Amino acid sequence: MTQEKMRINRRQFVVGAATTGLGLSIGFAIPAASQQAFGDNKKGPLTPEVNAWVVIDADETVTIRIARSEMGQGTLTGLAQLVAEELECNWDNVSWEYPTPGENLRRDRVWQSFGTGGSRGIRGSHQYVREGGAMAREMLIAAAAQQWKVDAADCVAANSIITHKPSGKTTSFGKVAGLAGTLVPPAEVTLKDPKDWKVVGKPKKRLDTLEKLTGKQVYGADMMLPGMLNASIKKCPVHGGKLISFDAEAVLSMPGVKSVVAVGDNAVAVVASTWWRANKALDALPISWDKGENVNVSSASIDEFLQEGLTADNTFVGNKVGDVSAGLKNAAKTYTADYSYPYQNHAPMEPMNATAVWTKDRCEVWCPTQNGESALAAAISASELPAENCDVHKLSLGGGFGRRGAADFVTQAVLIAKTLPGTPVKLLWTREEDMLQGMFHPVTKARMTAGLDDDGNLDALHMRISGQSILATLMPQAIENNDGMDPVVFQAMAPEGDHAISYTVPDLLVDHAMRNTHITPGFWRGVNVNQNAIYMECFMDEVAHETGQDALAFRQKAMTQHPLALAVLNKAASMAGWGKPAEEGRHLGLAVCKAFGSYVAACAEVSVDDGELTIHRIFAATDPGYAVNPQQIEAQVSGSFVYGLSAMLYGECTVKDGEIEQQNFHQYPSLKMAKMPHVETAVMPSGGFWGGVGEPTIAVAAPAVLNAIFAATGKRIRHLPLKDQSLA
Amino acid sequence: MAKLTVNGEIIDVEVEVGTPLLWVIREQIGLTGTKYACGIAQCGACTVHIDGRAVRSCVYPASSVSADQKITTIEGLSDDGSHPVQQAWAELDTPQCGYCQPGMIMASAALLSSTPNPSDEDINTQITNICRCGTFQRVREGIHLAVEITNKSATKA
Ligand code: FES
Numbered sequence: 008m009t010q011e012k013m014r015i016n017r018r019q020f021v022v023g024a025a026t027t028g029l030g031l032s033i034g035f036a037i038p039a040a041s042q043q044a045f046g047d048n049k050k051g052p053l054t055p056e057v058n059a060w061v062v063i064d065a066d067e068t069v070t071i072r073i074a075r076s077e078m079g080q081g082t083l084t085g086l087a088q089l090v091a092e093e094l095e096c097n098w099d100n101v102s103w104e105y106p107t108p109g110e111n112l113r114r115d116r117v118w119q120s121f122g123t124g125g126s127r128g129i130r131g132s133h134q135y136v137r138e139g140g141a142m143a144r145e146m147l148i149a150a151a152a153q154q155w156k157v158d159a160a161d162c163v164a165a166n167s168i169i170t171h172k173p174s175g176k177t178t179s180f181g182k183v184a185g186l187a188g189t190l191v192p193p194a195e196v197t198l199k200d201p202k203d204w205k206v207v208g209k210p211k212k213r214l215d216t217l218e219k220l221t222g223k224q225v226y227g228a229d230m231m232l233p234g235m236l237n238a239s240i241k242k243c244p245v246h247g248g249k250l251i252s253f254d255a256e257a258v259l260s261m262p263g264v265k266s267v268v269a270v271g272d273n274a275v276a277v278v279a280s281t282w283w284r285a286n287k288a289l290d291a292l293p294i295s296w297d298k299g300e301n302v303n304v305s306s307a308s309i310d311e312f313l314q315e316g317l318t319a320d321n322t323f324v325g326n327k328v329g330d331v332s333a334g335l336k337n338a339a340k341t342y343t344a345d346y347s348y349p350y351q352n353h354a355p356m357e358p359m360n361a362t363a364v365w366t367k368d369r370c371e372v373w374c375p376t377q378n379g380e381s382a383l384a385a386a387i388s389a390s391e392l393p394a395e396n397c398d399v400h401k402l403s404l405g406g407g408f409g410r411r412g413a414a415d416f417v418t419q420a421v422l423i424a425k426t427l428p429g430t431p432v433k434l435l436w437t438r439e440e441d442m443l444q445g446m447f448h449p450v451t452k453a454r455m456t457a458g459l460d461d462d463g464n465l466d467a468l469h470m471r472i473s474g475q476s477i478l479a480t481l482m483p484q485a486i487e488n489n490d491g492m493d494p495v496v497f498q499a500m501a502p503e504g505d506h507a508i509s510y511t512v513p514d515l516l517v518d519h520a521m522r523n524t525h526i527t528p529g530f531w532r533g534v535n536v537n538q539n540a541i542y543m544e545c546f547m548d549e550v551a552h553e554t555g556q557d558a559l560a561f562r563q564k565a566m567t568q569h570p571l572a573l574a575v576l577n578k579a580a581s582m583a584g585w586g587k588p589a590e591e592g593r594h595l596g597l598a599v600c601k602a603f604g605s606y607v608a609a610c611a612e613v614s615v616d617d618g619e620l621t622i623h624r625i626f627a628a629t630d631p632g633y634a635v636n637p638q639q640i641e642a643q644v645s646g647s648f649v650y651g652l653s654a655m656l657y658g659e660c661t662v663k664d665g666e667i668e669q670q671n672f673h674q675y676p677s678l679k680m681a682k683m684p685h686v687e688t689a690v691m692p693s694g695g696f697w698g699g700v701g702e703p704t705i706a707v708a709a710p711a712v713l714n715a716i717f718a719a720t721g722k723r724i725r726h727l728p729l730k731d732q733s734l735a
Numbered sequence: 736m737a738k739l740t741v742n743g744e745i746i747d748v749e750v751e752v753g754t755p756l757l758w759v760i761r762e763q764i765g766l767t768g769t770k771y772a773c774g775i776a777q778c779g780a781c782t783v784h785i786d787g788r789a790v791r792s793c794v795y796p797a798s799s800v801s802a803d804q805k806i807t808t809i810e811g812l813s814d815d816g817s818h819p820v821q822q823a824w825a826e827l828d829t830p831q832c833g834y835c836q837p838g839m840i841m842a843s844a845a846l847l848s849s850t851p852n853p854s855d856e857d858i859n860t861q862i863t864n865i866c867r868c869g870t871f872q873r874v875r876e877g878i879h880l881a882v883e884i885t886n887k888s889a890t891k892a
């Protein structure tokens with residue numbers, strides 16, 4: 008940690024040099040990381056690198072470059088562990104930095120993707136980041152060997168020290184790093200056998216904790232630059248609507264107000280000396296909107312639209328085995344139930360924001376983003392400047408959950424900055440704007456129909472999904488090549504792969520009647536696994552109950568060909584004491600699924616007294632293949648229950664007159680301490696594959712609890728959220 | 736011009752009527768550790784101490800704080816991150832994204848000064864901050880650990 012501080016201090020020094028040239032007079036302190044970012048933009052890397060992933064200072068500080076974004080999920084530390092493992096450096100000296108997406112472009116995408124979504128941070132880059140670490144190690148060894156004039160094959164590296172085995176001579180990484188960086192990288196490297204890992208797989212402390220405890224961590228919303236102005240924005244509250252006009256004169260004389268500007272064709276912003284003043288003026292600004300053709304859409308009309316899809320003829324088929332109509336016809340018993348899932352906002356604690364400065368030949372953006380490269384693309388397009396004249400500097404994210412994969416706020420910030428050439432402008436959304444202009448968890452409904460044989464085996468299953476496709480709105484080109492089908496709709500119900508169904512059903516059909524609305528959908532932590540796992544896992548519980556079977560035994564029968572999913576299910580059940588007499592008044596519920604390449608299960612223990620639900624404990628099991636940092640996986644699993652149960656208990660955004668109705672946390676609550684169950688997590692890496700951990704567990708949270716609620720009350724909750732439904 | 740005492744320093748600020756303390760702290764004094772997340776006293780991200788008491792600064796008019804009242808922000812909770820709550824949080828790696836954590840830490844520190852050994856029930860009723868990352872389990876453990884850390888240093892002293 009002292010090492011990290013040293014690096015930042017050196018950067019501050021550079022900034023001092025860089026900023027004094029601009030003749031600033033500023034009345035406030037610039038947070039260290041803002042300075043750091045500002046410095047980055049003026050100078051290149053301070054110390055020559057060994058390679059793109061590794062910089063080693065003479066004082067032995069090892070700076071590992073991280074391309075993906077840290078938003079709480081711990082990917083930064085996990086990725087650093089992977090590089091450090093192969094590098095053989097002293098973990099205590101490890102620090103980190105973000106390269107910029109502009110630098111990535113200039114260097115032929117040497118860091119590859121900056122995208123941080125789909126729980127892909129580690130599983131999508133483990134191979135090449137480890138190779139980066141291994142190559143740097145080989146170059147450091149080669150440099151030492153060259154200096155000693157010995158054969159590199161006789162040298163080894165461990166703990167930042169290189170030893171020449173025959174003579175016992177040693178040197179350190181910091182002493183040879185400069186030379187190492189000039190050598191030709193090896194063409195090939197061999198990665199370590201996982202059984203030899205010393206840093207990976209260990210519960211290392213996060214590299215980014217201390218700054219978060221003292222208020223020093225700089226989030227996008229905290230960005231300050233010399234001479235910076237602040238903006239608050241309102242976009243047409245009906246998605247797709249347009250700005251007609253606004254009366255700037257009404258607010259221009261308010262304290263601190265500099266300007267009122269149209270942003271694109273659908274938003275207006277006030278720019279002022281402080282954000283508070285900008286926002287006050289925005290509140291007072293008379294605005295007229297063309298709300299467009301969707302102004303009469305309501306939750307009820309959307310519901311009707313989706314309901315029709317449950318029996319529609321025209322569908323996309325996501326998974327088909329055997330002949331489901333024959334299977335259902337021949338079944339000894341059939342059973343049907345309908346489910347639904349509402350719109351939800353991501354609601355990260357830090358509202359959307361971006362800071363931009365534009366001149367006719369340069370555009371720089373500082374922002375919290377889950378995808379530096381799409382933020383850069385937005386900056387290039389909005390600035391109307393050549394790509395090489397633009398760059399984006401990533402700042403800490405106060406949560407992302409999928410929302411910050413989009414770059415709408417970057418486009419807005421650049422458009423505003425363009426009206427004030429040379430002046431940095433920070434755009435910060437209000438919570439209300441963040442709620443209205445979300446990219447919402449899509450709405451869907453499902454009709455589940457099961458056919459069972461005489462022995463109560465699940466012989467046939469039809470899952471009809473009706474509802475919105477994320478890709479159809481956000482990436483229409485991706486589904487065009489697929490005859491209009493959105494494969495993401497079928498997550499956790501797919502025939503194979505990262506989101507494969509966890510059961511074997513002889514006659515199976517999962518199909519989708521696509522019903523898109525004007526509400527902008529988005530990738531919401533867990534994405535379509537969330538509702539699909541509720542539909543499937545609650546329905547499995549229903550069918551087991553209807554046929555007088557134990558919910559665990561019924562699942563086990565259909566999971567013999569899914570041993571890893573079965574293993575996590577069995578583990579969660581046994582941790583909870585499934586099948587043993589429970590404490591008076593306590594009831595259990597199960598759920599399992601495969602998502603984002605990992606196998607996850609949960610067993611919830613609840614009680615319901617006079618209609619009052621208490622979620623006492625949750626037992627969770629996760630098999631991510633390789634567990635890079637078990638204590639961070641535990642944190643993700645425990646946090647996933649907060650996110651998933653907030654959604655189950657309260658998460659609903661409704662539509663009235665075409666607008667989202669919920670504007671702040673009083674209308675869109677989140678689970679708090681008093682409702683937090685105790686979570687016990689089993690991390691059980693079986694090896695041989697790399698699964699994600701940031702998202703999968705969300706999906707088992709709600710169904711496990713809903714099934715436990717049924718066990719406690721005999722009530723089936725098929726429509727979320729729970730908040731307005733009686734359990735009495 | 737008004738005077739505020741923030742983290743032991745007397746600072747001159749200009750406040751229009753109705754400006755919440757949060758925005759004076761963030762934009763005029765330049766201490767950005769105190770966060771904006773809801774602006775309507777729902778989430779606790781903006782929690783600071785006024786004379787040791789936890790206050791949601793986003794709805795607290797700056798003009799109602801007098802110069803002799805002591806405002807403490809996360810930056811002033813300790814000189815070096817050594818407050819027992821900060822130590823406990825470091826030990827347990829409590830923060831995820833960390834955005835809610837200054838508020839969470841200030842609320843926890845205020846709880847511990849009024850209730851030195853809080854029960855789980857005390858924690859449930861007193862810690863009402865929102866954390867979308869869902870750090871509650873480690874926040875609860877952290878509060879109990881902070882009690883231990885405080886007691887240990889008291890016996891040493
Ligand atoms: S910002 Fe003050 S309580 Fe949320």
Ligand code: FES
Nearest residue numbers: 832833835866868
């Ligand atoms: S740590 Fe991210 S909101 Fe609490």
